[in-house]
Amino acid sequence: MFLSVPAGHHVADLARGPFLQALLDARPRPQVVVLSPFAADLRLVSELERQDVCCAPVFAAPPGLGARVVDSILSERFLLDSGLRAVRIQRDRARLMDTWRGRRALIALKAAVCRLPVSRRAWFQVAQQITDVSAYRTLFETHRPDLLVTATAGFLPMEVPLIYAAKRFGVSQMGVDLGWDNLSSKYHTVLPVDHLAVWNETMREEAVRFHGFAADRVMVTGALPFDAYFSGEPIPTRAELCASVGADPARPLVTLATAPALVYPTTDRIVEILARAIGDGALDAEAQLLVRVHPRDHADLYARFHDGRHVFVDKPFEQLERSRGAPELDSFTPVAAGRRRLAATMAHSDVIVNFASTTTVEAAIFDTPVVNIGFDDAPDLPLPLSIGRYYQFEHYQPVVETGAARVAA
Structure with a gap:
């Protein structure tokens, strides 16, 4: 199993909290490989190795022009399809904060493209085809995972090529949504991973209604970041x-x-x-x-x-x-x-x-x-x-x- 840990707060939620221990306590015990930019941190690597967990590096590479264009189209289509007020505000905020000559023409062009009779699913397929995943081939061929578990289902750019690599190499993907607002307030749509874990029924409905997930592919698991609050361990006085x-x-x-x-x-x-x-x-x-x-x-x-x-x-x-x-x-x-x-x-x-x-x-x-x-x-x-x-x-x-x-x- 590959476990993606792309940012520091994910280390606490996925690699150092009850989540990883629950995985390791499963029977049969899975072999877990943590994929993270923090494979460069010797203390974290040693900590994981003591639990018989491997840690492999991943690198943040900027997406190519084509991938950025398609991602922008997907974001706008998500806004048009969902009608979410928060997403519109986030889109408008990005435009106000990054003004440059030619932006009006680009906005008009993107609006026209987004109204073509092309579904988001089709645009996702385009994105998958043009995303360069060659850097991950050796990683997948060496470990041959059965499952990729991600921390954001594609909200962080670092996880996007990783998810597309899993699709390319026939590996199932599961996104663990660690935030309560990711499905309804970001000018960016989650990738169509095979399975999604969410906090509650409200988020499950958002995943189905706004992101096109089949209901049986979305699991309500509770708020994973809050597990430590209910572990029974005493907190400081x-x-x-x-x-x-x-x-x-x-x-x-x-x-x-x-x-x-x-x-x-x-x-x-x-x-x-x-x-x-x-x-x-x-x-x-x-x-x-x-x-x-x-x-x-x-x-x-x-x-x-x-x-x-x-x-x-x-x-x-x-x-x-x-x-x-x-x-x-x-x-x-x-x-x-x-x-x-x-x-x-x-x-x-x-x-x-x-x-x-x-x-x-x-x-x-x-x-x-x-x-x-x-x-x-x-x-x-x-x-x-x-x-x-x-x-x-x-x-x-x-x-x-x-x-x-x-x-x-």
Whole structure:
């Protein structure tokens, strides 16, 4: 069995969590080969080898012009076929952020092509034929896998040629959807893998309705990233969590889960606002702010706020060694016991502040109140460039409509 682990957070979910152990506990025990750019990390390789798991490198190669054109057509056809509001917003955002001469002509041409009587399935077949998979031939011929398990079903470019290689060499593919929004909010369609594992019935319906999967090919397995929360292992106490960052367990703890710049470009301004509110007593003079830095965010942006009294900055991730082409910010993975540390943060914080992220769901597991940032640092931004876009996405509507989180507008 091939197990694709393309990014740092997938290491925690697939290679170091209960998922891999469940595979290895199966009888007969499968031979598992982890395919990852982090085969360059000797610590991870040694850790896997102690479990009798091989690790083979894969490299991020940019797709050719033809593959990019077909992928763009597939994305637009997905929008036209699905009618999803979130996908349209994401498409419009990409166009606003990347303006160049000739874009209007290209948009018109792509719109005309997408209205031809050619199905998405046919375009997928074109994409499979023009994708160069020669770099994977030796890998498949050496190990002769019966199954390829992927972390994104094609959302990350690194997995696209791998999935097409499996199809080319007659190997079944199974996508494990690790996110709750991938099927309904990305201007990119999942590849037609043979099987898909999703969190819940809502996502199963999305896979069938929007992505054309046969119902019996989509399995509801629960939220795999949350398995660690229900494993029965104890999480750090409030005192232990606070001691690890230097905070006082007797004082209120507000945790801000930061966002990468592409999501919210001025998260440091939110830290400044909250720190000032604590300092002048508008929030609570005894309150503490824990800035939990996203793995794709830069901790040095917030270093100036860390005072060891009111504000504490924490990025509990380690950076893995990676092969060429793998993005630097995708190489961060939670430190040892990282999921339990995150669980403790969600459980022991008095309130979680975030940007419509998955930590909303994780905080709800521990019945911790959540406040979403719903305002922009710059005025009058168009919706696709505003943080308000997330509160229009279909997957987040249940949170907004039920009042599961307060949106600070």
